[in-house]
Amino acid sequence: MDIRVYMMWVTAGAVLVLLAEVVTGRHKGVYKARGEFPLLGLNMAIGRFLIGPLMAVFVAAVWGFFLPRFAGSLSAMPLWLALPAVLLFAEFCFYWVHRWAHEGVKKRSLLWMIHRTHHSATYMNVSVWMRLNVFWYIIIPNAWTMGLAIYLGLPEAAGIAIVLIAVWNIVTHSNFRWDDTVRRHKVFGPAFRALEHVIVSPxxxxxxxxFGKDGASYRNFGVMLSVWDWVFGTLHIPEGRPWRYGLPGHNAHWLEELAYPLVRIGRPRAD
Structure with a gap:
């Protein structure tokens, strides 16, 4: 499969969802912070289109250097087994890096200070998916786990997993909250809540x-699968939407949020 073609379709889907959010008024008045649009635009230009592709080349070189004898060693694994294995492994690695980032809030750890950009938005819509510090593209485990899967001979499983995770990011960041109705349904609600122990819902x-009521940034670290949150005791299934989106205190300057620790400006956040 040509992952570039599929990702083009995923990107087109994200744009359509974004446009639907705008048309239905879900973006009205939410971009109140200065520098919000430059932050989003530069993240796409520098992170997605520059650092992202460079990381793909770098990750391939790293795995080739450290595991020279294992190239293609899993190529005989059937797709029905490889795909769930890749997804479970990728989500396990992401869960722990993501959790460690949030556990560094009080100490203002480097990992948290880079990841906080994704959480400082006071709104929730598809654009938050791309609201990242540019250095997160280097740290994010998916680049490393999917690169490893491809190097070991599982390019099809890795490609499908990348697309599934991207699609699910669109679903879970979107402002369209179809799951609220399902969760409250007398018949389907209990089954849906059971499913939420495995799959991440919006x-x-x-x-x-x-934060506040039904807000829990210290819970729910999975992207697509909530099974690791369930296993390690960090799963929180909400009753409704959180009281507020974002983080308590003052946000850093948008340039700092874009490129910390390279850029450090503005007053510190009261974490």
């Missing part, structure tokens, strides 16, 4: 971006 991820 509600589970929105809760992770909030």
């Amino acid at each position: 509600g589970i991820h929105h809760t992770h971006h909030g």
